[in-house]
Amino acid sequence: MTRSSAEAWSTARSRLSPVRALIRLVAITLAGAVLYYAGLVNGMVIYQPSQIGAILVVGGIAVSIAMLVVALVGDGRGDAQAPVALRYVRMHRVAWLVVCVMALVGASWLVAAPKQHGGDWTPYHNDAIALNECAARLYLEGRDPYTDLDVYSCYARLGIGADRTTPLRQGLFARDGFYPSDDELDTVWAIQSHASQGQVEFESKPSYPALSFVLIAPWVALGWDTNVLYVLCLIAAMGLVLLRAPTGLRPFVLTGLLGAASLAAFSVGGSADLLYALPLVAAWLWREKRWSGLAFGIACATKQIAWFFAPFFLIACARDQGWRVALRKLAEAGAVFVIVNLPFIVSDPRAWLAGVTAPIADPMFPRGAGIIFLVIDRVLPLWPPLAYTALEGLAFAVCMVVAWRARRSSPELGAVLATLPLFFAYRSLFSYFFLLPLFAFAGVVRMPLGDLDPETARASGAVTIFAFPARLAAIRKRRTVPAGAPAAAD
Numbered sequence: 001m002t003r004s005s006a007e008a009w010s011t012a013r014s015r016l017s018p019v020r021a022l023i024r025l026v027a028i029t030l031a032g033a034v035l036y037y038a039g040l041v042n043g044m045v046i047y048q049p050s051q052i053g054a055i056l057v058v059g060g061i062a063v064s065i066a067m068l069v070v071a072l073v074g075d076g077r078g079d080a081q082a083p084v085a086l087r088y089v090r091m092h093r094v095a096w097l098v099v100c101v102m103a104l105v106g107a108s109w110l111v112a113a114p115k116q117h118g119g120d121w122t123p124y125h126n127d128a129i130a131l132n133e134c135a136a137r138l139y140l141e142g143r144d145p146y147t148d149l150d151v152y153s154c155y156a157r158l159g160i161g162a163d164r165t166t167p168l169r170q171g172l173f174a175r176d177g178f179y180p181s182d183d184e185l186d187t188v189w190a191i192q193s194h195a196s197q198g199q200v201e202f203e204s205k206p207s208y209p210a211l212s213f214v215l216i217a218p219w220v221a222l223g224w225d226t227n228v229l230y231v232l233c234l235i236a237a238m239g240l241v242l243l244r245a246p247t248g249l250r251p252f253v254l255t256g257l258l259g260a261a262s263l264a265a266f267s268v269g270g271s272a273d274l275l276y277a278l279p280l281v282a283a284w285l286w287r288e289k290r291w292s293g294l295a296f297g298i299a300c301a302t303k304q305i306a307w308f309f310a311p312f313f314l315i316a317c318a319r320d321q322g323w324r325v326a327l328r329k330l331a332e333a334g335a336v337f338v339i340v341n342l343p344f345i346v347s348d349p350r351a352w353l354a355g356v357t358a359p360i361a362d363p364m365f366p367r368g369a370g371i372i373f374l375v376i377d378r379v380l381p382l383w384p385p386l387a388y389t390a391l392e393g394l395a396f397a398v399c400m401v402v403a404w405r406a407r408r409s410s411p412e413l414g415a416v417l418a419t420l421p422l423f424f425a426y427r428s429l430f431s432y433f434f435l436l437p438l439f440a441f442a443g444v445v446r447m448p449l450g451d452l453d454p455e456t457a458r459a460s461g462a463v464t465i466f467a468f469p470a471r472l473a474a475i476r477k478r479r480t481v482p483a484g485a486p487a488a489a490d
Contacts, residue, residue, distance in 0.1 A: 061369055140220065211298060230270075287329075366382065372388065412444065
């Protein structure tokens with residue numbers, strides 16, 4: 001093939017190849033938008049049961065996960081350097097206009113954060129936030145939260161009641177079946193809050209590793225709202241993703257992070273999950289760094305969901321740096337976990353173990369936004385808890401096989417596959433899924449995408465609320481004009 005024919009072939013090929021980097025960002029953002037609306041519907045269906053609503057929620061989450069998986073397939077090499085085929089430019093522009101609209105939605109949640117309690121009158125939106133704060137207060141007093149925390153005295157101090165608890169299938173709730181009604185919760189709470197013993201109907205201990213309350217202790221000591229800390233963690237995680245992204249893609253990544261409105265909306269609405277998500281994102285983004293194992297250990301010592309990422313983090317590290325380095329990082333993470341929790345293990349190993357294993361060992365009612373939501377709303381029959389555990393285990397095994405086999409062709413897939421098995425769990429709370437777009441963004445910016453040229457972005461029809469490609473092109477052109485040469489007019 002002659003040089004001229006080779007150049008012609010390259011030009012023709014570039015016209016037919018989409019900017020996969022931009023399409024990946026669109027897919028992740030739209031998945032976050034679908035999760036946003038699925039979460040809103042989920043909240044409504046919990047209080048007003050609806051089979052159609054349940055199907056929409058479960059289907060929306062499933063579609064979102066599928067979109068995130070597709071967005072992370074491949075290694076991304078050079079994906080930012082070819083324009084969208086002309087016949088797809090209009091469709092691409094429409095997609096980015098939708099992303100921009102959703103970015104305004106996400107930004108509005110963050111702007112309203114100082115005055116927003118998600119329509120709630122209290123900052124203690126759930127027992128994770130409430131019990132963590134009470135545990136932090138006990139820790140500041142030099143007491144062991146795993147032995148001394150009492151849900152009734154904690155909630156009395158915070159001014160909240162049974163609707164912020166996790167009921168257990170024991171004591172007065174010793175039955176199989178579905179979640180107690182609000183009236184049942186209030187009645188049992190009123191009875192047991194005055195009892196001197198036998199108070200076993202509500203989760204009444206820290207259910208997470210020690211950093212869940214140790215990290216927020218200084219914030220609690222200052223009397224500040226911990227929800228602000230969690231939102232700041234989200235903003236910091238977004239900042240880390242932007243820092244890792246190629247310069248030309250940063251305006252589009254930032255637009256996408258805001259457009260994935262589930263991130264901002266449900267962080268502002270009240271979620272302690274950002275406390276583990278921040279170090280987890282840092283560890284995934286820079287897993288080649290010496291300190292990434294320590295960051296991953298901090299995530300694991302904060303919340304158990306991070307544990308699901310361990311085998312995928314191990315595979316990804318081994319793929320890039322070999323098994324010796326990967327195992328060393330995992331050992332470092334384990335050391336961080338042990339060191340942080342050791343004082344509480346020594347103080348009362350049984351109480352610590354009961355707290356950390358509570359999400360698995362305690363007899364909880366079925367709850368969530370995964371397939372169990374179809375059961376709760378009578379679309380599917382209720383099976384024994386062990387059946388859902390088996391489904392979850394099977395899904396985890398499949399995800400592990402997929403991650404292993406795709407470790408070279410799609411090394412970032414683990415960022416999404418890690419929590420996919422929870423979709424099939426007996427308890428698959430919506431909080432397990434709303435951060436998935438953040439993890440997907442952390443994966444996609446690690447890909448060797450190359451830098452996006454503003455002219456390529458403009459020709460592809462991509463727009464962003466932060467810097468339109470034409471304007472970016474003009475700025476870059478100015479920077480490349482030799483000294484003394486006349487600048488182009490706007």
